[in-house]
Amino acid sequence: MFEEALLTAPSPGDDPVAGRPVAWHPGLGDWVAVEPCDLVDPRLEAMLDRLAREYAAGVLPVDVDELPAGPELAVALAAFDPTVAGGPDLVQAAAGLERLEAWVAGRKAAVHAALASRPEMRPDHSGYRSVNPVTNTAVEIAARCQMTTRQAENQVGHAVQLVEDFPATHAALSAGVIDLRRARVITDELGGQDAGVRVRVEAGVLPKAPFLDSVALRKLIKQLLHELAPVETAQRHEAARDRRFVAVTPASDGMAHVEALLPAEDATAFDTALNAAAADAKRSDAAAGLPARSKDQRRADALADLGWAFLTARADAATDGGPARRPISVHVTVLFATLAGLDDGPGELDGYGPIPANVARVLAAEGVWSWLRTDPGSRQLLDLGRTKYRPTKALAEFITARDRTCRMPGCHRPARAADIDHIVPFAAGGSTSPGNLHALCQTHHLLKHHSKWTVTRAPDGTTRWTGPTGHRHQRPPEQIGPSSSDPPPC
Structure with a gap:
């Protein structure tokens, strides 16, 4: 912490930073230069002065819990030195950072919601629910902040919901009274409820929310919903069933996460089946003298066996003349x-x-093998290696194999489930050729045509996008497979 407020430097002969404004930093035991931008806001200067007088380096002010979440709390925590602090101050600092993080989340929600409300973020009417200001804003945020479109959609959608439907919860978050986890519990549980029920339950839980963790808060909300709206709660469960899903997300070291949202009874049945399979596997391993596997490993292996068994059964049915089914392939x-x-x-x-x-x-x-011919330098796909399909189908397969995923910045939906889009529209003279085609998932294909997005494709495969706000983003081409070239010499 600065022991003195911003000072005028002494003479150049005594000033180690050559005449610029300086402040004494006790942690370093020396004068440090203060950039001019630090002198712009007199409120910041006064805040530093007050905090400097109240506590020394590594010690939080006694009234840190009373500092409002925002710039003043940020200054106090930025000056705090955890390496020289005692345990009580470290606990207080952790609590202060939680409040500050909540304030940032509230501010970010306000910014995202404001951007989504801008006229330029409103796509033309397309008739599709997925083409809306939230998805359009999410692409802009994802491209600018280097996140996936799904991550951005989650943030922007929640921001709009908070600001428009839960202003009291948003205010509590922005004040640092509750954190983002608890705010999400409130919006998740009440988002689909009738407005009257939502307001009553929100008003009932918010005074208690600062003193409850997220699990206890969810339990309280469910209890109030069953008391105030038993019929609506049952209807909400039916609607929630329609949102069931299974998703696979890549993890590190050649692994992946499997996430599922299922009705509670189905999830319980699945869990019971995995436990039974794990118990059977434990006995089989012991009888065969195999190395012991943990229960988690046996459950995971049982889940994997289900997938491979299904694929094997389909292949056997096709070989034996069984019912015709769409072939499944893993590339x-x-x-x-x-x-x-x-x-x-x-x-x-x-x-x-x-x-x-x-x-x-x-x-x-x-x-079953297919030959993919690639450029050894750029690793761009040059040829699919198939000739038995009609040219139009072969071209579509080439684009799918080359692009791998939707070409919208931040989107990683597989190209095999995407549309083949003309970059320059066919009606405007665009050719149906590899250089003028790319893969776009349905949502982003519709956004391209019903919003203010424009795109060009460079000879090296890079797509250059301009968003509704005028920001420019690039999506590099996918590289097919690992590089075969030797590493450059040291």
């Missing part, structure tokens, strides 16, 4: 040198990313 890209065991370069699992060489070899050995 793995692996260099020939790796496949032949000449090196251990990673393979690439479509929809996931790099996988270890030994895993890629196993999957390749059990699969």
Whole structure:
């Protein structure tokens, strides 16, 4: 913490920072230069002066709990030195940072909601619910902040909901009274309720929310809903069933997360089945003298067995002349040198990313091969290696294999489930050729045509986008498989 407020520097001969404004920093035991921008706001100067007089380095002011969440609390915590503080002050600092984080979340929600309300973020009417100001704003935020469109949609959608439907909860969040976790509990549980019920329950839980954790708060809200709106609660459950899903998200080290939202009875049945399978596997392992697996490992293996068993059953049915079904394929890209065991370069699992060489070899050995010819320098796909399909279908397959994912910045939806879009519209003279085609998921395809997004494609495959606000974003092309070139010399 600065012991003195911003001071005028002494003579150049005595000033270690050559005549610029300085302040004494006791943690460093020296004068430090203060940039001119630090002198602009007199309120900041006064705040520093007051805090400097109240406490020394590493010690929080005694009234830190009374500082409102916002700039003043941020200054106090920025000056706090955790390396020299005692345990009580560290606990207080942690609590202050939680309040400050809540204030930031509230401010961010206000900014996101304001951007989503701007006229330029309103797409033309398309008839699709997914094409709206929230999805349009999310693309702009995702591209500017280097996040996925799904992450941005989650943030922007929640921001609009907070500001428009839950102003009291948003105010509590912005004041640092509750954190973002508890704010989400309130919006998650009450978002689909009738406005009258929502307001009554929100008013009933907000005074208690600062003193409850998120689990206890959710329990209280559910209790009030059952008391105040038993019929609506049952209807809400039916609506929630329609939002059930299963999602796979890549993790590190060749792993992935499987997330599912299911009705409670289905999830309980699934959990019971995995426990039973894990118990059977434990007995089988012991009888066969195999190394012991943990219960978590046996449950995970049982889940994986379900997927592989289903794929095997489909393949057997097709071989035996069973009912015609859409073929299912898992795409793995692996260099020939790796496949032949000449090196251990990673393979690439479509929809996931790099996988270890030994895993890629196993999957390749059990699969059907297709030849992908790539440029060794840029690693761009040049040829799909198939000639038995009609040209239009072959071209669509080429674009899907080349682009891998939707080309909108921040979107990672698989290209195989996306639309093939003309960058320059066909009606405007755009050609149906690789250089003028790219993959866009349905939502972002519609946004491109019904909003103020424009795009061009460079010869190297980079797509350059301009958003409704005028910000410019780039999406580099996908590189197919690992690089086969030797690393540059040191």
